[in-house]
Amino acid sequence: MTLPGFLRAQPDGVLLSVKLQPRASADEICEPLGSELRIRVTAPPVDAAANEALVRLLAKVMNCPRGQVQLVRGQTSRHKVLKLYGLKAEEIATKLSQAAPRRDQLRDSKGADAGTRAPAFRR
DSSP, rough: OOOOOTTEEETTTTEEEEEEEESSSSSSEEETTTTTEEEEEOOOOSSTTTHHHHHHHHHHHHTGGGGGGEEEEESSSEEEEEEEOOSOOOHHHHHHHOOOOOOOOHHHHTOOOOOGGOOOOOO
């Protein structure tokens, strides 16, 4: 299995490159954006609240203790690098792809026929 560009395997864990969007409407894992995975959290970027929300979201998605997810770089930036311990890179890639909504799910949630509705009648 080929790893996505946002994952890098290391002997003691896996590095995950993330572009974080704080103050979003929901906590969610989005699609890859270049060599980073886009993740949204509802927490504001104040007093490391967004960083903590990111670590907790990833621990929940990976089904692992919070201590296995560590913020390595980017404490004050939107571009972050996290290290995940105790998980294989392939396992992480699978869990992230299952957590990210697919394009067809996004289209259906917004209404599959939203762009094809008949125009309203004018009187």
